Amino acid sequence: MPQAKKVLHSNDYDILIIGGGINGCGIARDASGRGYSVYLCEANDLASGTSSQSTKLIHGGLRYLEHYEFRLVREALTEREILWKIAPHIIYPMRFILPHHKGLRPAWLLRLGLFMYDHIGGRKKLPATKTIDLSSNETGRVLSQNFSKGFEYSDCAVDDARLVTLNALDAFERGANINTQTKCIDMQRTEGHWAVTVEDQITQKQKNINARIIINASGPWADNVLKTLDPTKHTKNIRLVQGSHIIVPKIYQHDRCYIFQNADDRIIFAIPYHDNFTLIGTTDHEYDGDPSETKITQSEIEYLCNSANEYFNEKIKPDDIVGTFAGVRSLYNDGASKAQEATRDYVLRVDRPNPKVAPMINVFGGKITTYRRLAESMMERIEGLLEKSNDTNKGKWTKSASLPGGDFAIDDFDTICSNLHNNYPFLSKQESRRYIKLYGTRSKNFLTVAKSYEDLGEFFSNGLYQAEVEYLINTEWAKTAEDILWRRTKLGLLFTTKEQQILEKWLNSYFKKTNKLE
Numbered sequence: 001m002p003q004a005k006k007v008l009h010s011n012d013y014d015i016l017i018i019g020g021g022i023n024g025c026g027i028a029r030d031a032s033g034r035g036y037s038v039y040l041c042e043a044n045d046l047a048s049g050t051s052s053q054s055t056k057l058i059h060g061g062l063r064y065l066e067h068y069e070f071r072l073v074r075e076a077l078t079e080r081e082i083l084w085k086i087a088p089h090i091i092y093p094m095r096f097i098l099p100h101h102k103g104l105r106p107a108w109l110l111r112l113g114l115f116m117y118d119h120i121g122g123r124k125k126l127p128a129t130k131t132i133d134l135s136s137n138e139t140g141r142v143l144s145q146n147f148s149k150g151f152e153y154s155d156c157a158v159d160d161a162r163l164v165t166l167n168a169l170d171a172f173e174r175g176a177n178i179n180t181q182t183k184c185i186d187m188q189r190t191e192g193h194w195a196v197t198v199e200d201q202i203t204q205k206q207k208n209i210n211a212r213i214i215i216n217a218s219g220p221w222a223d224n225v226l227k228t229l230d231p232t233k234h235t236k237n238i239r240l241v242q243g244s245h246i247i248v249p250k251i252y253q254h255d256r257c258y259i260f261q262n263a264d265d266r267i268i269f270a271i272p273y274h275d276n277f278t279l280i281g282t283t284d285h286e287y288d289g290d291p292s293e294t295k296i297t298q299s300e301i302e303y304l305c306n307s308a309n310e311y312f313n314e315k316i317k318p319d320d321i322v323g324t325f326a327g328v329r330s331l332y333n334d335g336a337s338k339a340q341e342a343t344r345d346y347v348l349r350v351d352r353p354n355p356k357v358a359p360m361i362n363v364f365g366g367k368i369t370t371y372r373r374l375a376e377s378m379m380e381r382i383e384g385l386l387e388k389s390n391d392t393n394k395g396k397w398t399k400s401a402s403l404p405g406g407d408f409a410i411d412d413f414d415t416i417c418s419n420l421h422n423n424y425p426f427l428s429k430q431e432s433r434r435y436i437k438l439y440g441t442r443s444k445n446f447l448t449v450a451k452s453y454e455d456l457g458e459f460f461s462n463g464l465y466q467a468e469v470e471y472l473i474n475t476e477w478a479k480t481a482e483d484i485l486w487r488r489t490k491l492g493l494l495f496t497t498k499e500q501q502i503l504e505k506w507l508n509s510y511f512k513k514t515n516k517l518e
């Protein structure tokens, strides 16, 4: 398990962050880069909450224009090229086909929305929208309905769980103390600071941490965390909306995504996913239960299959599904009557009953796409409450600093893949590409001086060797087969149940031998 380099006094920190999703890790990165001492606790694995269950788009959110969320859409659109540049290994541009559906939104309205989409977000590198004739274009041929007109526009795709881990890793390398499987179970305000109790979810050992400020970045659990502070308070700061996805073997061959507007006003994406699959989502319904227990329902599975079948020539059925995931979006409760109408924008709320006591700042809402800007706004609040750090005092810095492994130009992606293949000629081109798409220039950190597959240690399946597994344990906080197969990589899509069990068994004996979980 990685060990933090910079701790002031054993358990005293400037900032304690609850939650290792994209927002918690993004704030940890920004704050530690500005010289603050940071302790982050994540009750489960990094990105085990909503941040690995998203549609995996870095996008402006075309439909939010209809809700007049111009501030949010502009910020999100601007972030597309910034994030692509700082993480060109895990973020890449995508073209989206939006067919014009007679009887739904008129073509002029779609064109107007896309005109704004192209122009309000400082787009430079991403190609502009164009109108396409779906009756002759290859993207129309795979569709079962006779669409004639459509639009093709740009957004980006991201490996969401890796974006979280790379933010955590960068925060760690800048001095943050990152703790997974560590739940915040108690918080008390004492003499101007916070006394927080965290519990290791594997060993059940408890530890006390002192902090000058707490950031509640626990996403859909934000109200639960607030109840830890005052169990008598039952405020509903957020409302939850469940969204689910299905993964099926590729239903078309080209590389573009589709965005369909359904007659019930929902929007469905179909996205090429990990070479051989299509990702289809998402549903959208209010959720009242425990965010830890979200899973796709039978009716959502049927809805997504039926929606896909309505549009594509290639028909799918529930038996074809190779994977599903479901998550809950937490939206700030702005009093809207329906969740669909609640703001998609994030709200940062300072809780401090009087200036003598330690403050807490809550994150309500947010998108993967806007995490970096959210962290910058959070730093403004923090700097207004704590004095600026003496260490670096450097202000905004994350816009141009690449994330681990992303220190190459976006146009050099193919060259970086070829270089890795040339340096390790025993790897297939496909394997070199898989490594670059996950680890970028850091791939060599575990390939080191390997000259053959034997040098990579034990082989599990589908290109996974011991060297990569140990790297994930020692550098990226991986502890279980699920962490490795579903969040650090997506090899879970290819592993059989038996292969997953073999990996789990290997990990158990590895941790027993090395005592790394203690």
Ligand SMILES: Cc1cc2nc3c(=O)[nH]c(=O)nc-3n(C[C@H](O)[C@H](O)[C@H](O)COP(=O)(O)OP(=O)(O)OC[C@H]3O[C@@H](n4cnc5c(N)ncnc54)[C@H](O)[C@@H]3O)c2cc1C
Binding pocket: 018, 019, 020, 021, 022, 023, 024, 041, 042, 043, 044, 045, 046, 047, 048, 049, 050, 051, 052, 053, 054, 055, 056, 057, 058, 059, 182, 183, 184, 185, 217, 218, 219, 220, 221, 225, 241, 242, 243, 244, 282, 327, 328, 329, 330, 363, 365, 366, 367, 368, 369, 370
């Ligand atoms: C279906 C769906 C699709 C989406 N698609 C997109 C998209 O394509 N693009 C986009 O930009 N956004 C998308 N979003 C939104 C985006 O996924 C979320 O806004 C974002 O992931 C929220 O991150 P977070 O860090 O706030 O929360 P989370 O990722 O949920 O992280 C919160 C963490 O806090 C931890 N935690 C909870 N309680 C405690 C405790 N007591 N102690 C310690 N840790 C605790 C949890 O374990 C969890 O890991 C989508 C959301 C959904 C639901």
